[in-house]
Amino acid sequence: MQTEVTRLIQSHRSIRRYTDEPIGEEVLADVLACAQWAPSSHNVQAYSVIVVRSEEKKRELAQLCGSQKWVERCPVFLVFIADFYRLKQACEMNGTKLAADEVENLLVAAVDTALAAENVLLAARSHGLGGVMIGGIRNKPQEVARLLNLPPLTTPIMGMCLGYPDQDVEQKPRLPKRAVFHDEEYRSDHFPEALEEYEAISSEYYLRRTRGERPEGWTKQMADYLSKPRRAHLSGFLKEQGFPLK
Ligand SMILES: Cc1cc2nc3c(=O)[nH]c(=O)nc-3n(C[C@H](O)[C@H](O)[C@H](O)COP(=O)(O)O)c2cc1C
Incomplete structure (x- = not known):
């Protein structure tokens, strides 16, 4: 509803x-x-x-x-x-x-x-x-x-x-609900198949959106994105701005 x-x-x-x-x-x-x-x-x-x-x-x-x-x-x-x-x-x-x-x-x-x-x-x-x-x-x-x-x-x-x-x-598909929402406690045994499912769904989406140019689905994109340092300069900037982050 x-x-x-x-x-x-x-x-x-x-x-x-x-x-x-x-x-x-x-x-x-x-x-x-x-x-x-x-x-x-x-x-x-x-x-x-x-x-x-x-x-x-x-x-x-x-x-x-x-x-x-x-x-x-x-x-x-x-x-x-x-x-x-x-x-x-x-x-x-x-x-x-x-x-x-x-x-x-x-x-x-x-x-x-x-x-x-x-x-x-x-x-x-x-x-x-x-x-x-x-x-x-x-x-x-x-x-x-x-x-x-x-x-x-x-x-x-x-x-x-x-x-x-x-x-x-087109709306970008989100993770399957079972990969995000948990009942009473955190369970991850079903992650592999839920992530495979999302890889397939998101890959189809990116193929459509990029007219066949980008076939990588979400898990492949994340594997690339999160294996490199991101904005490593930020901790220095935050210290300069008065956020020592102890
Ligand atoms: C905090 C935040 C930062 C983002 N930064 C950028 C950005 O710099 N450039 C951009 O094109 N999209 C940016 N996005 C948009 C995301 O790429 C987008 O929300 C995500 O891919 C999901 O797509 P959707 O919003 O169309 O559903 C950002 C989103 C968030 C929440």
């Missing part, structure tokens, strides 16, 4: 091509308001959102995100920032010192930020917009921080392209 909301959630697909139609201020304001109604760990609200409309800035960000042309072409690009800078000020206003040295604080901020971001994407879709989240914003964090004037105790977590869809893409 579905509701309007569950139908919206279950029809998700990332959209990377947009029409020229601008996003109206009222629509954007309504969408952004939804970020703040995500739940937040201990109500710390440890995120900020930077709205980028400037063509020049989008062009620069597109380059910094790994030459992702949808970052440049979307009418609105949002940057979701994990933010303990404001919390430091709240502590100082009350005569205490922020002790945000542990991994836990970054996790709290990253989770808060992601919850806010997904609210925004869903809200945008409910207005007929489409979008895609952009982890490429963590490719060159120093340059992004400089461009966006980020203070210490902040770090970009993800970007988001938003615009009215100019493409209708």
Whole structure:
């Protein structure tokens, strides 16, 4: 049994091509308001959102995100920032010192930020917009921080392209439910056959989507993706930004 909301959630697909139609201020304001109604760990609200409309800035960000042309072409690009800078000020206003040295604080901020971001994407879709989240914003964090004037105790977590869809893409199949959901306890004996099934389903999908060019299914893609270091520069950047991650 579905509701309007569950139908919206279950029809998700990332959209990377947009029409020229601008996003109206009222629509954007309504969408952004939804970020703040995500739940937040201990109500710390440890995120900020930077709205980028400037063509020049989008062009620069597109380059910094790994030459992702949808970052440049979307009418609105949002940057979701994990933010303990404001919390430091709240502590100082009350005569205490922020002790945000542990991994836990970054996790709290990253989770808060992601919850806010997904609210925004869903809200945008409910207005007929489409979008895609952009982890490429963590490719060159120093340059992004400089461009966006980020203070210490902040770090970009993800970007988001938003615009009215100019493409209708097939939904990307997800893992079989039995590989994800467990009853009462974690069981993994059925993983091999569930993963084989998903390899076949996802391979067919990628063959269709790439017109025969990319036959690798999900397990093959993950085996390649996860066997190489990813954004190894991030721990150094986080330390520079005041997240020592003890
Ligand atoms: C945190 C996050 C970062 C992502 N970064 C990028 C990105 O940099 N570029 C991109 O094109 N898609 C990016 N995506 C989109 C994913 O590739 C996409 O969600 C995934 O392949 C599933 O496809 P779907 O969203 O169409 O269902 C990102 C998604 C998430 C959640």
